[in-house]
Amino acid sequence: MKGKTKDVPQRTLERLTLYRRLLNALHQEGARHIYSHELADMAGRMPAQVRRDLMAVGYAGNPARGYEVEGLIKSMRRFLDKPGGQNVALVGAGNLGKALLAYFKGRRPNLRIVVVFDIDPNKANRLIGGCRCYSPARMAQVMKARDVRVAVLAVPAPAAQEVADQLVAAGVQGILNFAPALLRVPESVYVEDLDMTMALEKVAYFSRRGPARKKVSRGA
Amino acid sequence: MKGKTKDVPQRTLERLTLYRRLLNALHQEGARHIYSHELADMAGRMPAQVRRDLMAVGYAGNPARGYEVEGLIKSMRRFLDKPGGQNVALVGAGNLGKALLAYFKGRRPNLRIVVVFDIDPNKANRLIGGCRCYSPARMAQVMKARDVRVAVLAVPAPAAQEVADQLVAAGVQGILNFAPALLRVPESVYVEDLDMTMALEKVAYFSRRGPARKKVSRGA
């Protein structure tokens, strides 16, 4: 086993996390082996693409039995997760922020939201969804103490850039951005935008013009 | 003006909605004209791509002054929006559902959530975020009466497929799906998945491996 991870395309990584989720469910149901075409059916993809994606994690299947579920899960864990787990910060404890807290609660043990920041002084030092809430002024300090490198941004668009700057100053290397705003960050910081308004407009548009698509979408 | 809309790639449509958002802001600030490279800067894209994307809406710019902001906005409205506006239904009035209601509240006048469904009997017939909440049993009836063709799905994953079936039966043609589950729907129904867990895992992964990307992401 060598750490030859190569560089994985974003789409491939999305599918890998999907496969893992499906595999975990299968494993809990007691499944021992699985074929690429079965996984493909569950993921709405082609068998060849599943096999190709799995090449990246470096786990070899067996021509007769397919992939051994437990071993594959372990390999994917090695490939996808940081060994000690990763702490995540949430900025913005509004409606969306609270929903996200509840949503991620105990879902992925390797990716836990451990701290919340909000500009509202009434929320400072209180527990929100089981997480301590701090003023953004203490961001750098708290983030360093908890070794947080990933943040979820759930603040209104006008405040997004300012918060992003603070996050970067606090040492964050990845941001999941829910605000409909383009964040200017250093090259080394990875930003993933999740624009719900845009997504809804997309649905509204394409739902009007017949089945103008080919396969299942499944884009994050 | 002919209705030659061609078929627009999904990515292009995402960018168009982004452009429009930027243009609206510019218009409110009193800008009259704008160049492709300015829009590109704001959107984090290349000027050539902006021009290429704008070809789809069929609005011609001027080599000397660039694009006339107001006219371009009007053209994009014609291109993107359904004339009378589109009504949207929300299914699932949990944490996420309520956050979405607040989020979309009065944001896009052409795309309004007008009705909510939730399985909780306590919520039936009550107002949630200004929208009447109904039992899913009345879905088909209510949707027809309100002419709703687009729905937002914010229910737990195990219930997603069942709700999707009901939505399809009620005549829905587009679904924005927040549940981490693959929906099986007829070819004619457009599904857009917005998987927050997947997005967070993506951030966690790519934030670990240096700046392994080129430009701004901006993928919905």
Added chain:
DNA sequence: CGCAAACCGTTACGTCAGTCACAGCAAGTA
């Protein structure tokens, strides 16, 4: 009035992701 400059519209190119197809191999069978 002619020229220069800048930007738009469009075509052509390069790159990347998705699909196809085939060689290799492990198990089961006669």
Added chain:
DNA sequence: TACTTGCTGTGACTGACGTAACGGTTTGCG
């Protein structure tokens, strides 16, 4: 043991998308 079967792993192909380049056009200026 020899053969058949079906799946995996991987190279090659195709198509789509983003990027670059180029002609056309409109303005401002000498």
